[in-house]
Amino acid sequence: MLSPVSEEPLLLAELKPGRPHQFDWKSSCETWSVAFSPDGSWFAWSQGHCIVKLIPWPLEEQFIPKGFEAKSRSSKNDTKGPGSPKEKTLDCGQIVWGLAFSPWPSPPSRKLWARHHPQVPDISCLILATGLNDGQIKIWEVQTGLLLLNLSGHQDVVRDLSFTPSGSLILVSASRDKTLRIWDLNKHGKQIQVLSGHLQWVYCCSISPDCSMLCSAAGEKSVFLWSMRSYTLIRKLEGHQSSVVSCDFSPDSALLVTASYDTNVIMWDPYTGERLRLLHHTQLDPPMDDSDVHISSLRSVCFSPEGLYLATVADDRLLRIWALELKTPIAFAPMTNGLCCTFFPHGGVIATGTRDGHVQFWTAPRVLSSLKHLCRKALRSFLTTYQVLALPIPKKMKEFLTYRTF
Numbered sequence: 001m002l003s004p005v006s007e008e009p010l011l012l013a014e015l016k017p018g019r020p021h022q023f024d025w026k027s028s029c030e031t032w033s034v035a036f037s038p039d040g041s042w043f044a045w046s047q048g049h050c051i052v053k054l055i056p057w058p059l060e061e062q063f064i065p066k067g068f069e070a071k072s073r074s075s076k077n078d079t080k081g082p083g084s085p086k087e088k089t090l091d092c093g094q095i096v097w098g099l100a101f102s103p104w105p106s107p108p109s110r111k112l113w114a115r116h117h118p119q120v121p122d123i124s125c126l127i128l129a130t131g132l133n134d135g136q137i138k139i140w141e142v143q144t145g146l147l148l149l150n151l152s153g154h155q156d157v158v159r160d161l162s163f164t165p166s167g168s169l170i171l172v173s174a175s176r177d178k179t180l181r182i183w184d185l186n187k188h189g190k191q192i193q194v195l196s197g198h199l200q201w202v203y204c205c206s207i208s209p210d211c212s213m214l215c216s217a218a219g220e221k222s223v224f225l226w227s228m229r230s231y232t233l234i235r236k237l238e239g240h241q242s243s244v245v246s247c248d249f250s251p252d253s254a255l256l257v258t259a260s261y262d263t264n265v266i267m268w269d270p271y272t273g274e275r276l277r278l279l280h281h282t283q284l285d286p287p288m289d290d291s292d293v294h295i296s297s298l299r300s301v302c303f304s305p306e307g308l309y310l311a312t313v314a315d316d317r318l319l320r321i322w323a324l325e326l327k328t329p330i331a332f333a334p335m336t337n338g339l340c341c342t343f344f345p346h347g348g349v350i351a352t353g354t355r356d357g358h359v360q361f362w363t364a365p366r367v368l369s370s371l372k373h374l375c376r377k378a379l380r381s382f383l384t385t386y387q388v389l390a391l392p393i394p395k396k397m398k399e400f401l402t403y404r405t406f
Contacts, residue, residue, distance in 0.1 A: 009319065009333040009362040012349065013059060017047045017357040031353030033099040033340055037126060038165075040345045042142055044128055046096040048357040052130055054088040054142060057344075059361075088145035090130065092138055098131030100161035101142070102169060102185075127185070129171055131158025137173055139185065149189045153181055160204045164228070166211045174202035180216055182231060193231045197224065203245045208253040210381060213270055215256055217244040223258050225270055235273050239266050246300045251307040252380035255403055259298035265312060265322075269402065271385035277406050279322060281314050300340045305347050306369050307377060313338035313352060319362060321350075325406055333362055376401050 017029060029048030036043055036057065045053045126142040135154035140147055156176035164170040169185040170192075180202060182193040200219035207214050207228060214226040223237040223244050242262035249256050249270070256270040265279040281296040300313045310322040317336050320329040337355035343364060344351070350362045369377070379388070379401060388401045399405050 007331060009321065009331055009350065009364065011333070012361040012363060014361070015045065015047075015053075015055075015359040017049065017051075028095045029357035030339060030355050031357050031359060032097045033160075034342055034351045034353045034359055035099040035101055035128075036342060036345055036351070037101040037142070038103050038345055039126075042101070042126070043351065044099045044101065045359050046099055046130070046353070047359070048095070050092050050094055050096065052090040052092060052096055052099065052128070054090065054128065054145065056086045088142075090128075090138075090140055090145060092130050092132055094132035094134050094136065096130050096132060097157055097159050098129075098161040098173070100129045100163050100171070102127045102129075102163050103165055103167040129161045129163070129173075131161050131173060131175075133157050135175065135177065137161070137171075137183070137189075139189065149185065151183055151189045151191070153191050153194075154179070156201075159202060162205045162207045162214075164207055164211045165209050168211075170228075172205050172207060172214060174205040174216055174218075176201040178202060178218065180205055180214070180226075195226060195231060195233075197233060200243070203243075204247050206247045206249055206256075208249040208256075208270070209251055210253040212253065213249070215247045215249065215258075215270070217247045217258060219243040219245065221260075223247060223256075225256075225273075237266075237268055237270075237273055237275075239268075239275050239278075240264065242297075245298060246302075248302045250303050251305060252377045254376075254380040254385070255303075255307075257301050257303065257310060259301035259312060261297040263296040263298065263314070265298065265301050265310070267403075269385055276403060277327070279310075279312075279327065281312070281316065281320070283316055299338055302342050304343045304364065305345050306367065306373075308367055308369065308373065309365055311341045311343065311350050311364070313341045319350070319352060321365060323365075324403075331365070335360065372400070 031046055033046045043055045043057045047053055128140045128142050130138045135156055137151035137158055139149035154175040154177050158173050158175050160174040162172045171183040173181045178198045180195040184190050184192050198218035202216055202218040204217040211228055214228050216224045221240045225234045227234050240260040240262050242260050244258050244260045246259040256268045257265055259265050263281045267277040297315045302311050308324050312320045319333040319335040321331040323330050338352050340353040342351050348364055348366050350364045352360045385402050
């Protein structure tokens with residue numbers, strides 16, 4: 001593996017809402033969610049004002065890291081308007097909190113199924129799910145911008161959404177009504193399960209890449225792990241001292257990270273429930289006064305696509321990048337009012353959303369994974385921790401394969 005690059009992330013581009021700030025609460029302007037489609041061809045931006053922008057990627061004709069002028073790019077975008085042949089504006093009618101793209105491409109069998117059930121919309125295309133302020137979930141066709149389905153069931157804000165990576169079009173939604181709901185979009189958005197047990201608003205849900213587990217964080221000190229096969233609770237992970245607000249699985253499903261208002265990220269083994277590492281967000285500069293105790297409260301955490309880095313956004317106005325095996329960040333970038341972050345699926349770029357409705361694109365470390373890591377990633381994609389520990393191999397190899405060499 002190449003040595004981690006510790007240069008400060010560079011701001012590549014910034015997109016700003018076309019509408020001026022409106023202070024009416026009904027026109028909330030926060031970017032609560034940003035998302036790339038799994039194939040990297042689209043970017044979705046919940047820019048506030050009940051609007052979602054669907055932007056083809058790369059931005060414009062060619063994504064050029066150096067000399068990319070963000071402000072002029074933003075104004076050009078806004079003047080295109082809804083008549084643009086590619087970029088699309090989805091008016092959701094409600095403040096948008098959660099975004100999720102379906103996997104791509106869809107299996108051919110789904111088209112066959114839709115042909116025999118003409119009453120069901122053909123959702124064999126790339127789709128975007130949007131979670132709204134009134135508890136509704138709207139399902140859109142990305143290529144056309146058409147509304148396909150409207151899912152009803154939640155009684156409060158739909159805060160987060162997650163599709164199963166397998167392409168089965170199972171959607172999980174997390175809501176302030178303290179429940180998670182499982183929907184089958186192959187069956188006209190039928191609600192197939194309600195997961196109850198959280199005592200607070202559910203902030204985040206993440207499905208493991210092997211589709212076996214679901215993690216949910218609900219503003220409580222513990223995190224819930226559910227089985228995606230039986231939809232039952234596997235275990236609670238306890239270790240944070242304050243509300244947990246974000247979670248993400250590693251690309252091989254072997255690790256889970258959770259971020260909390262207690263200023264810490266915890267890295268877990270989801271199979272055993274063991275806490276592997278704690279990443280503490282210390283302030284670079286001392287606070288001006290003691291009024292804000294939670295100045296380093298975490299907002300978002302995510303894994304890089306190759307599984308060797310993490311990105312975190314905190315209230316101390318910093319985007320941090322962490323190397324998997326180090327306890328301190330390898331890079332920082334100044335970022336005001338950050339709310340969410342996600343990596344481009346092919347690496348090299350991090351997208352962040354802010355409280356004033358902006359999206360910023362940053363350079364991310366590009367690394368050549370070692371053969372050892374590639375083998376570990378391949379093996380852990382289908383072997384649980386317990387299965388690895390049962391293998392007749394040397395102890396050091398087991399420690400490496402179970403990420404216990406930190």
